[in-house]
Amino acid sequence: MSSAGDIVSSAAANNRTATNGHAIAVPTLKTSYKIASIPGDGIGPEVVSATIEVLKVLTKQLDVFELEITDFDWGTERYLKTGRYTPEDYLEVLKGFDAILFGSVGSPSVPDHISLWGLRLAICQPLQQYANVRPTRILPGTKSPLANCQPGDLDWVIVRENSEGEYAGQGGRSHVGCDHEVATELSIFTRTGVRRIAQFAFSVAQNRPRKMLTYVTKSNAQRNGMVMWDEVIKEVAEDFPDVAVDHMLVDAMTVRMVLNPRSLDTILATNLHADILSDLAAALAGSIGIAPTANLDPTRKNPSMFEPIHGSAFDITGLGLANPVATFWTASEMLHWLGESEAAMSLMYAVEKVCAAGIVTKDLGGKAGTKEVTDAVIKEILDLKPQ
Numbered sequence: 001m002s003s004a005g006d007i008v009s010s011a012a013a014n015n016r017t018a019t020n021g022h023a024i025a026v027p028t029l030k031t032s033y034k035i036a037s038i039p040g041d042g043i044g045p046e047v048v049s050a051t052i053e054v055l056k057v058l059t060k061q062l063d064v065f066e067l068e069i070t071d072f073d074w075g076t077e078r079y080l081k082t083g084r085y086t087p088e089d090y091l092e093v094l095k096g097f098d099a100i101l102f103g104s105v106g107s108p109s110v111p112d113h114i115s116l117w118g119l120r121l122a123i124c125q126p127l128q129q130y131a132n133v134r135p136t137r138i139l140p141g142t143k144s145p146l147a148n149c150q151p152g153d154l155d156w157v158i159v160r161e162n163s164e165g166e167y168a169g170q171g172g173r174s175h176v177g178c179d180h181e182v183a184t185e186l187s188i189f190t191r192t193g194v195r196r197i198a199q200f201a202f203s204v205a206q207n208r209p210r211k212m213l214t215y216v217t218k219s220n221a222q223r224n225g226m227v228m229w230d231e232v233i234k235e236v237a238e239d240f241p242d243v244a245v246d247h248m249l250v251d252a253m254t255v256r257m258v259l260n261p262r263s264l265d266t267i268l269a270t271n272l273h274a275d276i277l278s279d280l281a282a283a284l285a286g287s288i289g290i291a292p293t294a295n296l297d298p299t300r301k302n303p304s305m306f307e308p309i310h311g312s313a314f315d316i317t318g319l320g321l322a323n324p325v326a327t328f329w330t331a332s333e334m335l336h337w338l339g340e341s342e343a344a345m346s347l348m349y350a351v352e353k354v355c356a357a358g359i360v361t362k363d364l365g366g367k368a369g370t371k372e373v374t375d376a377v378i379k380e381i382l383d384l385k386p387q
């Protein structure tokens, strides 16, 4: 076996190690990791199988560690047959894994709030994956829709609170179907929840070269939970004097992301706000088809879950058109989290070389399909040379 440092890609020179929060709790390195693969619905199985193919070649080529991947058929097909997206003991099952690789959930045959709560949120919330980390940058060879926005002008990490807030699931409906029907959707913000995500986001900012954090709330109109967010963040900021911090209201933040992307680095926001802002971020970086997510339990008591930002994409399912780059980048984030940073960087190096060569899918203006991009990334990995 070669040592982890033997294969060095030029991506290592980009100093991307540990910039997305991976260094916050350092894992124990192993020679084998157990990965739960949940491809899910729509294009999920297409991009996850492409990623597993790539990971198999990468681990064989590097010969440093192994990935023992177990596939789960948890998705809408299972729900329609059995009434459940997962077996009842699914959390115990998942706790036996080092990480989870997720595709997407959602199908035209089931309402979205049932599929989302039946699978994705049913994993993130009980496993305390409270930090949702969404790195965004313009990859070489791809173009931002913003005029004059070059790679390097947009290099952000969005940290999304992932356990409460607007997606706490509290509320209800009374007098259903009547004219006087009432529906409530309660946002729940706890001091503990805000403090822990703020501490995480400041640590991410501190580990990035520019050491800048912008936090986003709506504390002019929402005068309770959002004002508490502002107060807690100011308290946490005192423990990170080397991080420059500023505040934006969420509406003004959309303008700044479009007009002055260079002025941003690490961004912290609530569950809903960051969900919306990160789709905008993905589009500004070129396509939602390249954007990755990590749902982290920073305490490492539970496995973390890695997934592309995008959903099931019904309009392109089964056509071989899905961009697999978001899931490749997601897998790279997973390897970073496992502590295998050399492998993570080698994978991104291969992906960036393929993008730079113009082998990209339609969403990025190219002509390649999922398979061509996957084959090209595999070829680049096979060309990686020990130094």
Ligand SMILES: NC(=O)c1ccc[n+]([C@@H]2O[C@H](COP(=O)([O-])OP(=O)(O)OC[C@H]3O[C@@H](n4cnc5c(N)ncnc54)[C@H](O)[C@@H]3O)[C@@H](O)[C@H]2O)c1
Pocket (backbone or CB within 6 Å): 043, 103, 104, 105, 106, 107, 108, 112, 116, 120, 288, 289, 290, 307, 308, 309, 310, 311, 312, 313, 314, 315, 316, 321, 322, 323, 324, 326, 361, 363
């Ligand atoms: N994490 C998740 O599981 C997740 C996230 C978002 C949406 N969803 C679900 O997915 C379903 C569809 O949702 P939507 O249409 O709002 O969002 P979507 O992300 O599935 O699709 C939005 C648009 O982006 C395109 N797109 C998305 N991923 C792409 C890729 N890899 N390559 C090329 N093009 C890509 C699609 O073709 C579509 O035009 C819904 O059921 C929704 O609930 C699930």
